[in-house]
Structure formats: structure tokens, C-alpha cells
Amino acid sequence: xxxxxxxxxxxxxxxxxxxxxxxxxxxxxxxxxxxxxxxxxxxxxxxxxxxxxxxxxxxxxxxxxxxxxxxxxxxxxxxxxxxxxxxxxxxxxxxxxxxxxxxxxxxxxxxxxxxxxxxxxxxxxxxxxxxxxxxxxxxxxxxxxxxxxxxxxxxxxxxxxxxxxxxxxxxxxxxxxxxxxxxxxxxxxxxxxxxxxxxxxxxxxxxxxxxxxxxxxxxxxxxxxxxxxxxxxxxxxxxxxxxxxxxxxxxxxxxxxxxxxxxxxxxxxxxxxxxxxxxxxxxxxxxxxxxxxxxxxxxxxxxxxxxxxxxxxxxxx
Amino acid sequence: xxxxxxxxxxxxxxxxxxxxxxxxxxxxxxxxxxxxxxxxxxxxxxxxxxxxxxxxxxxxxxxxxxxxxxxxxxxxxxxxxxxxxxxxxxxxxxxxxxxxxxxxxxxxxxxxxxxxxxxxxxxxxxxxxxxxxxxxxxxxxxxxxxxxxxxxxxxxxxxxxxxxxxxxxxxxxxxxxx
Numbered sequence: 428x429x430x431x432x433x434x435x436x437x438x439x440x441x442x443x444x445x446x447x448x449x450x451x452x453x454x455x456x457x458x459x460x461x462x463x464x465x466x467x468x469x470x471x472x473x474x475x476x477x478x479x480x481x482x483x484x485x486x487x488x489x490x491x492x493x494x495x496x497x498x499x500x501x502x503x504x505x506x507x508x509x510x511x512x513x514x515x516x517x518x519x520x521x522x523x524x525x526x527x528x529x530x531x532x533x534x535x536x537x538x539x540x541x542x543x544x545x546x547x548x549x550x551x552x553x554x555x556x557x558x559x560x561x562x563x564x565x566x567x568x569x570x571x572x573x574x575x576x577x578x579x580x581x582x583x584x585x586x587x588x589x590x591x592x593x594x595x596x597x598x599x600x601x602x603x604x605x606x607x608x609x610x611x612x613x614x615x616x617x618x619x620x621x622x623x624x625x626x627x628x629x630x631x632x633x634x635x636x637x638x639x640x641x642x643x644x645x646x647x648x649x650x651x652x653x654x655x656x657x658x659x660x661x662x663x664x665x666x667x668x669x670x671x672x673x674x675x676x677x678x679x680x681x682x683x684x685x686x687x688x689x690x691x692x693x694x695x696x697x698x699x700x701x702x703x704x705x706x707x708x709x710x711x712x713x714x715x716x717x718x719x720x721x722x723x724x725x726x727x728x729x730x731x732x733x734x735x736x737x738x739x740x741x742x743x744x
Numbered sequence: 745x746x747x748x749x750x751x752x753x754x755x756x757x758x759x760x761x762x763x764x765x766x767x768x769x770x771x772x773x774x775x776x777x778x779x780x781x782x783x784x785x786x787x788x789x790x791x792x793x794x795x796x797x798x799x800x801x802x803x804x805x806x807x808x809x810x811x812x813x814x815x816x817x818x819x820x821x822x823x824x825x826x827x828x829x830x831x832x833x834x835x836x837x838x839x840x841x842x843x844x845x846x847x848x849x850x851x852x853x854x855x856x857x858x859x860x861x862x863x864x865x866x867x868x869x870x871x872x873x874x875x876x877x878x879x880x881x882x883x884x885x886x887x888x889x890x891x892x893x894x895x896x897x898x899x900x901x902x903x904x905x906x907x908x909x910x911x912x913x914x915x916x917x918x919x920x921x922x
Contacts, residue, residue, distance in 0.1 A: 455770055455771070456772075456773075479769065479770045481769055481770070497768075497769030497770065498769065498770055498888075500888070520888070521768075521769050521887075521888055523769055539769055540887055540888055646833055664833055664834075664843065664845065664860060665833075665834070666834070666843075686862070686878075687880060705771070705773075705880075706773070706878075706880070729771070729773060
């Protein structure tokens with residue numbers, strides 16, 4: 428968030444600083460990470476990580492990128508600006524989901540096979556603790572103060588709520604079938620899970636921890652992002668984005684995509700959403716207002732990019 | 745096709761029958777294209793019939809409902825007695841593409857889980873077209889360190905063998921006009 432704010436301030440002052448987001452896309456089949464300059468839409472680096480990389484999370488301070496390799500059973504720590512591998516951290520099990528705390532000090536890694544979330548200390552670059560959750564933990568969301576972590580327990584059809592101060596599970600919330608990703612609504616009042624098997628989103632009230640609504644989507648929803656007052660959901664088997672209105676949480680339409688869209692994230696200026704196409708080995712963007720496809724970038728094989736794969740930065744750094 | 749079924753170890757199967765829908769972390773894909781000496785419309789007429797797999801030798805019986813409309817279902821009985829259910833999710837005559845998914849897993853039929861597939865026909869010229877068979881799936885073993893017969897490699901080989909067999913048979917059927 429710091430990078431985002433300083434970038435915004437620079438924009439307002441000089442007016443000449445364009446956004447220069449970068450995407451760090453995990454390519455599961457080609458065992459590497461494509462670094463894409465989202466302004467020039469060129470692949471500016473390819474970082475070999477191995478181990479069939481899936482999850483990715485750019486630290487909020489923009490300095491590091493964390494990548495999970497479930498087959499290799501390790502987490503790779505990348506130097507974002509240097510496009511280099513700093514360290515591989517071995518973890519028993521199958522690391523998939525990954526998220527970084529707002530202060531960039533802690534990294535939470537979901538272990539798909541062992542129903543736990545591991546805690547990685549960013550400064551020490553080692554696993555320091557863990558907390559038990561439900562079956563096949565996947566995507567996660569964290570509050571802006573870093574105190575509460577929400578984990579998709581995919582095969583238990585629930586969210587686990589984790590108090591990060593003492594690393595205990597304080598609650599679970601039943602949602603739709605096989606939630607893979609969870610995000611906060613733009614106003615922070617709700618959590619939304621993408622339920623891969625029930626073809627819908629669960630809208631969960633953060634205060635009461637109750638599911639209050641289901642939002643139907645195209646087949647096999649995998650990712651959620653917000654832009655221009657709308658929500659965009661990758662519907663993987665439909666080769667579409669399902670679009671919904673954020674004021675009413677009702678679907679308003681769909682946008683055709685290349686095949687098997689997977690993860691989705693919003694550009695720093697909020698004008699575009701970027702989507703990985705697992706089927707066609709592409710990173711593509713759509714104009715959030717018009718829904719028209721804007722950019723198409725060839726990346727590595729079978730891109731996933733599950734997690735916060737966009738690094739917000741500016742020409743100033 | 746025989747290799748596809750032989751790739752399975754009966755002893756391993758009983759262990760995982762309760763693990764439907766759980767899957768490993770790495771989704772795989774296979775895509776194979778074959779040229780057909782027939783115009784695209786003729787090729788699509790055969791490929792687009794969701795209720796006909798007479799060209800796919802291991803399928804001994806097909807029972808279905810809904811024709812080739814979205815939501816159509818078919819139940820396949822294979823030569824080894826195993827049963828597979830599939831559902832049509834997308835059908836686009838303009839793009840000459842159909843997409844379906846397996847309803848539940850049956851690793852005795854195919855050593856994969858969460859299988860979905862797309863068949864696409866493209867025109868090359870007035871007398872030639874191509875068929876592309878594309879599949880997305882996870883290996884048969886849902887956890888780390890799979891046995892060889894339920895590994896990523898075994899899953900990819902089984903699907904590759906199936907697609908090569910099926911596309912070859914489709915080509916013969918369409919070109920011979922039978």
C-alpha cells in the first residue's frame with residue numbers, strides 16, 4: 428500500500444509519472460515466473476523456480492515476491508527489482524496459497540496436503556510457526572491491520588478465521604462448494620469466496636461471519652477482482668469473466684476470454700483487469716469500463732498466478 | 745487404449761475411492777491436432793454429435809439425454825466394464841467447438857481427476873480441416889508422491905493415447921464417409 432500511495436502522490440504532483448505495474452506470473456508447466464511490464468506489455472524477465480509453481484504473492488512494499496512450488500515442496504523468495512531468486516525454503520507438504528502481511532513482515536503459506544498454514548518470517552527467511560486449518564487450504568485474505576487471516580478450506584467448503592497474534596483458529600464459516608479464493612469487498616464489509624464446484628460466490632458478512640448471499644457465476648469460478656464499481660470473476664470452464672455489480676452484488680453480464688481464465692487482478696490505476704489464461708498461455712487485459720480486451724501477452728506454459736501477482740510501482744523507483 | 749487400463753493397479757484403487765474431487769496441485773493439459781481430408785462442415789457434423797462415440801473403440805455403450813444441447817449428458821460404458829458420465833458445458837456451432845466435463849472421477853476408466861475436454865474443428869481450405877482435442881485434468885493420485893501408475897506422467901500418457909486413438913479413428917471415419 429505504501430508503494431501505491433507514494434505512486435499516487437507522485438502522479439498528482441508531476442503528472443508525468445505513468446503507472447508501471449509489473450505482473451509476476453507463475454507458469455506451472457514451464458517451471459518459471461514471467462515478469463511482465465504491464466505498460467509496454469513485454470516480458471522483461473523469466474525467473475526459473477522449478478517445482479511446478481502455482482501460488483504467488485507480491486509483498487505490499489514491492490520488494491519481494493513469494494512463489495509456491497507444490498510439487499517441489501518449497502517456497503521461493505524472489506527479489507522483485509533484481510528479478511532474482513534469493514532463497515528457497517523447504518516445506519513438507521504441498522504449498523499452494525500464499526499471502527503477505529500488510530507490513531510485509533510475515534508470509535502465510537497454505538499447505539494443501541496437511542491442513543495447515545505455515546508462517547514464514549520475511550526477515551529471517553524461515554518458517555517460524557504454523558496453525559491448523561481445514562482440508563486443502565488454498566487462497567487467503569488478510570485484514571488491513573494484519574490481525575485476522577481468512578483461509579479457504581477448499582475441501583471442507585468453509586473459511587477458517589485465524590487470529591494472527593496468537594495463531595489460533597477462532598471461527599469457521601460455511602460457504603459454497605470448494606472455495607479456492609477469498610477477497611475483501613472494496614468497502615471491506617464483506618468477504619467473497621469463489622466456489623469452484625458450486626459455480627457461485629459466497630458473500631460473507633465480516634462482522635457477523637455469516638454467509639448472506641450467493642452470486643451465481645459462469646462455470647468453475649477461480650478468481651475475483653474489482654474495478655470501476657464492478658466485480659470480475661474468472662469462470663474457467665466458461666472461458667468468460669462473470670461481471671457483477673458491487674452495489675447490489677448481482678450479475679450484470681459476461682465477457683469472453685481466452686481459454687481457461689484463472690487468476691485476475693486490477694491494475695494500479697483501476698482501469699483494467701489482468702487475467703491469466705491457463706489454456707492459451709497468455710496474460711490478457713480487459714478495459715474495466717467497456718469490457719473490451721486491450722492487451723494480450725504470451726507468457727510461459729500453463730500460467731496460473733494464483734494470488735496477488737501484480738506489483739504496483741512507478742517510473743520513480 | 746489397452747495401455748490406458750493396464751496402467752492402473754487394482755490395489756491402489758480401493759484406497760482412494762473416497763477422495764472424489766480432491767486433486768493434486770498441478771493441472772495438466774494435452775492438446776493434439778489431426779488433419780482431415782474433408783471440408784470443415786463435414787468434419788464438424790461428425791465431431792459435434794455428443795451422443796455418438798461409435799468411433800471411439802473402448803466405448804462399448806453410450807446412453808444419453810439432451811442431444812448436443814448445452815447441459816446434455818451421456819453415460820459411457822467401457823470395454824473393461826467401467827462407467828463414465830460426461831456433461832456438455834459449451835456448444836458453439838459458429839466456432840465449431842464443444843466442451844464437456846467428466847461428472848465425478850473414475851480412475852479405473854482414465855487415471856485422471858477433474859477431467860474436462862474440448863473438441864474444435866477448423867477449416868484449412870475447401871477440402872481440408874483439422875480437429876483439435878484438448879484436455880485439462882489432474883493426475884489420478886490426489887496427494888504428494890504418487891505411485892508411478894497414478895503420476896502426472898501416467899495421466900498425460902493415458903490422455904495422449906486416448907486422443908491419438910480417437911483422432912485417428914475420427915479421421916478414418918470422416919474421410920471414408922462411413
